[in-house]
Amino acid sequence: MVQINLPKNSEVQKGEYYKDKTGSKNIRKVNIYRWDPSSGENPRIDTYEVDMDNCPSKVLDLLNKIKNEIDPSIAYRRSCAHGVCGSCAMNMDGKNGLACTKSHSEIKGDINIYPLPHLKVEKDLIGDLSTLYKQYHSVEPWLKNSKKDDGKENLQSTEDRAKLDGLYECIMCACCSTACPSYWWNGDKYLGPAVLLQAYRWIMDSRDEERKERLKKVADELKLYRCHTIMNCTNACPKGLNPAKAIASIKKMLATS
Amino acid sequence: MKNDNPLSPHIQIYNWHISSLVSISHRITGIINIIIITLICVWVSLLVLGNSNYDLIQKFFETYFGKFFIVGTIWSFSFQALCEIRHIFWDLGYGFEIKTSNITGLLVIFGSFILTILIFGRNIIL
Ligand code: SF4
Ligand code: SF4
Ligand code: FES
Numbered sequence: 001m002v003q004i005n006l007p008k009n010s011e012v013q014k015g016e017y018y019k020d021k022t023g024s025k026n027i028r029k030v031n032i033y034r035w036d037p038s039s040g041e042n043p044r045i046d047t048y049e050v051d052m053d054n055c056p057s058k059v060l061d062l063l064n065k066i067k068n069e070i071d072p073s074i075a076y077r078r079s080c081a082h083g084v085c086g087s088c089a090m091n092m093d094g095k096n097g098l099a100c101t102k103s104h105s106e107i108k109g110d111i112n113i114y115p116l117p118h119l120k121v122e123k124d125l126i127g128d129l130s131t132l133y134k135q136y137h138s139v140e141p142w143l144k145n146s147k148k149d150d151g152k153e154n155l156q157s158t159e160d161r162a163k164l165d166g167l168y169e170c171i172m173c174a175c176c177s178t179a180c181p182s183y184w185w186n187g188d189k190y191l192g193p194a195v196l197l198q199a200y201r202w203i204m205d206s207r208d209e210e211r212k213e214r215l216k217k218v219a220d221e222l223k224l225y226r227c228h229t230i231m232n233c234t235n236a237c238p239k240g241l242n243p244a245k246a247i248a249s250i251k252k253m254l255a256t257s
Numbered sequence: 258m259k260n261d262n263p264l265s266p267h268i269q270i271y272n273w274h275i276s277s278l279v280s281i282s283h284r285i286t287g288i289i290n291i292i293i294i295t296l297i298c299v300w301v302s303l304l305v306l307g308n309s310n311y312d313l314i315q316k317f318f319e320t321y322f323g324k325f326f327i328v329g330t331i332w333s334f335s336f337q338a339l340c341e342i343r344h345i346f347w348d349l350g351y352g353f354e355i356k357t358s359n360i361t362g363l364l365v366i367f368g369s370f371i372l373t374i375l376i377f378g379r380n381i382i383l
Contacts, residue, residue: 010263043263094272117267231276245353
């Protein structure tokens with residue numbers, strides 16, 4: 001259901017203001033979404049003044065700096081810090097991306113940091129992705145092949161392998177799905193761009209023997225056709241992939257098969 | 258299990274891109290066009306009922322609001338038509354690169370105004 005307004009308990013309030021204590025001349029204001037499950041209060045936006053002279057280049061560095069030097073209570077996910085694990089996906093400056101690959105110098109004005117959109121918040125910048133993972137599981141993202149294990153490699157031609165380019169690089173960060181308005185309003189039924197791109201990745205794998213069944217599965221009207229080519233997904237993908245195109249390719253395969 | 262945790266902000270904070278703007282306008286003009294088509298049907302039915310109705314509607318079209326209504330209708334239908342053409346290309350598998358989709362999005366926006374001027378302007382010139 002399209003619900004434009006946030007529910008009552010999700011309305012964001014003004015939070016605390018942390019003034020700079022370093023006396024730095026190069027200050028930026030960072031507004032961060034905070035919610036503490038133990039407080040019983042609504043989410044709030046805390047504002048931090050940060051000394052940019054002593055801060056490395058990425059938004060994740062900025063968060064680390066705040067956590068280490070100003071407010072240790074702030075929670076966010078991160079692991080690799082190299083754009084590989086997908087943990088640090090969040091909404092920065094109105095756009096989804098990876099905190100560890102996004103430079104704060106690209107952001108003009110105050111730096112606004114929110115969790116990925118339209119998720120149940122677990123704490124601060126951490127959103128609950130369990131629905132997405134369930135959906136991911138539902139497309140059975142593993143090779144289905146009846147070949148007996150004869151100890152040899154399962155070979156694929158260079159051309160067939162090339163068909164997976166632009167698909168296998170996906171790190172399941174969910175930047176695309178949580179940028180998609182169709183996924184916001186129909187996330188319980190619509191698989192969303194991240195999962196559909198994965199579904200397509202297995203449909204396209206020459207070694208997989210269940211292409212037909214896979215196609216049939218995603219063909220379900222609601223699961224797939226909720227995509228209206230808004231392109232928010234492709235705009236958001238930090239790996240430069242194109243889920244909108246993958247979805248269109250599935251649609252085309254369905255239309256011509 | 259019921260989850261009472263707050264929902265993270267979405268449309269309130271998400272930046273608009275050309276692509277999402279065109280998409281939402283596509284949908285809104287779609288709804289407007291249905292209403293307009295209904296109105297046109299009512300208009301035609303009224304004509305069947307008599308001459309005086311024609312005069313009444315004619316008068317309405319001569320007012321500023323009536324003119325605005327006509328221009329708005331032309332724009333709304335132009336926009337819709339161009340969006341649909343864009344969708345045909347998408348359905349054929351073309352135009353998914355961000356750059357291309359931004360260009361075609363802009364083409365739809367400017368094209369709809371140019372079409373409006375051409376169609377309405379024809380009335381004034383001829
Ligand atoms: S193109 Fe489809 S999947 Fe991507 S944001 Fe739009 S509706 Fe969602
Ligand atoms: S397609 Fe891109 S944005 Fe979506 S989950 Fe994969 S890497 Fe993330
Ligand atoms: S921390 Fe791994 S992708 Fe950012």
